[in-house]
Amino acid sequence: xxxxxxxxxxxxxxxxxxxxxxxxxxxxxxxxxxxxxxxxxxxxxxxxxxxxxxxxxxxxxxxxxxxxxxxxxxxxxxxxxxxxxxxxxxxxxxxxxxxxxxxxxxxxxxxxxxxxxxxxxxxxxxxxxxxxxxxxxxxxxxxxxxxxxxxxxxxxxxxxxxxx
Amino acid sequence: xxxxxxxxxxxxxxxxxxxxxxxxxxxxxxxxxxxxxxxxxxxxxxxxxxxxxxxxxxxxxxxxxxxxxxxxxxxxxxxxxxxxxxxxxxxxxxxxxxxxxxxxxxxxxxxxxxxxxxxxxxxxxxxxxxxxxxxxxxxxxxxxxxxxxxxxxxxxxxxxxxxxxxxxxxxxxxxxxxxxxxxxxxxxxxxxxxxxxxxxxxxxxxxxxxxxxxxxxxxxxxxxxxxxxxxxxxxxxxxxxxxxxxxxxxxxxxxx
Numbered sequence: 514x515x516x517x518x519x520x521x522x523x524x525x526x527x528x529x530x531x532x533x534x535x536x537x538x539x540x541x542x543x544x545x546x547x548x549x550x551x552x553x554x555x556x557x558x559x560x561x562x563x564x565x566x567x568x569x570x571x572x573x574x575x576x577x578x579x580x581x582x583x584x585x586x587x588x589x590x591x592x593x594x595x596x597x598x599x600x601x602x603x604x605x606x607x608x609x610x611x612x613x614x615x616x617x618x619x620x621x622x623x624x625x626x627x628x629x630x631x632x633x634x635x636x637x638x639x640x641x642x643x644x645x646x647x648x649x650x651x652x653x654x655x656x657x658x659x660x661x662x663x664x665x666x667x668x669x670x671x672x673x674x675x676x677x
Numbered sequence: 678x679x680x681x682x683x684x685x686x687x688x689x690x691x692x693x694x695x696x697x698x699x700x701x702x703x704x705x706x707x708x709x710x711x712x713x714x715x716x717x718x719x720x721x722x723x724x725x726x727x728x729x730x731x732x733x734x735x736x737x738x739x740x741x742x743x744x745x746x747x748x749x750x751x752x753x754x755x756x757x758x759x760x761x762x763x764x765x766x767x768x769x770x771x772x773x774x775x776x777x778x779x780x781x782x783x784x785x786x787x788x789x790x791x792x793x794x795x796x797x798x799x800x801x802x803x804x805x806x807x808x809x810x811x812x813x814x815x816x817x818x819x820x821x822x823x824x825x826x827x828x829x830x831x832x833x834x835x836x837x838x839x840x841x842x843x844x845x846x847x848x849x850x851x852x853x854x855x856x857x858x859x860x861x862x863x864x865x866x867x868x869x870x871x872x873x874x875x876x877x878x879x880x881x882x883x884x885x886x887x888x889x890x891x892x893x894x895x896x897x898x899x900x901x902x903x904x905x906x907x908x909x910x911x912x913x914x915x916x917x918x919x920x921x922x923x924x925x926x927x928x929x930x931x932x933x
Contacts (some may be wrong), residue, residue: 608822
């Protein structure tokens, strides 16, 4: 009986230790996932601001530059797309880039603008990508009443499609 | 026999000590992991909070820019220095301090990659918002960058300055144009296109870039390439693609 009990404490301790080790590893794993989630959340916030920047870029150009959209050479020439990098003056690295797509196939005096904002880490790996789409209202008259359109050259039907 | 028993008992004590030591070291390791997990939770929470604070500040500036005050739209006439290089502490958690910077940002129309693009120098501002806070790992920060575009301003009129309204054969006249908004402030970066409306005479008008400077010539070229001179009057006017305004014209007198 005594012979059978010899070494049992060590075995129990080792089992306990293994359990604690597994528990610790699980917690660390969870924290690692949480850290990744926070990192992606931060880049999603950055990418969203960059996507909004793309929407602003397109709205200003459409309102101010009548040569911005190329002439339609064919009835199906409706889509135009461009990409710009956003860098604060003097900063060594860009904050991100936005890709804007302008679709003028709408028949009710609207232009559909879609902007995808991209945020990267220092190594250039994409960590956040946010898409926003909206209609730019070009109708001078009020759509539901008399008088001028209060949404003239403003975005309507704004859809924040979130991180993609 | 009794010696054997003593050896067995001694071995058990040693075994217990070894086991306890291992358990102690193991516990240290596990506690360290727990501690790391708890402190990481706080750090991650702070990082998420900093992102929200920076985003709120950015939206605050964006909202201010499009507001219309008595002097006009803040984007154009407002005091941007109240945001440039200014640091504010978060009202709920003063550990977080947010600094904003503002600068003019040129927009290339249609795009920077197209060499002949126009540069809209005054139509957008770039805002950089950095939230900083102290953590156990040292000073940390989160930075957001975004563009704020000029809100639409209705064109009230275009002010013209004309060198000569009466032109002899092959003479030319320069028109300088300044589009003004409802507060009679100049609208920068707006493109104008120029047209001639023949009345009893015809001519040619040309402009480039934003079209803020146009030249009117007392001749016109037909489709066949022939140059004509006519006598009488014609109207010259600037136009934008926007349909919220009708602009005045300038009448020119053409002489043969």
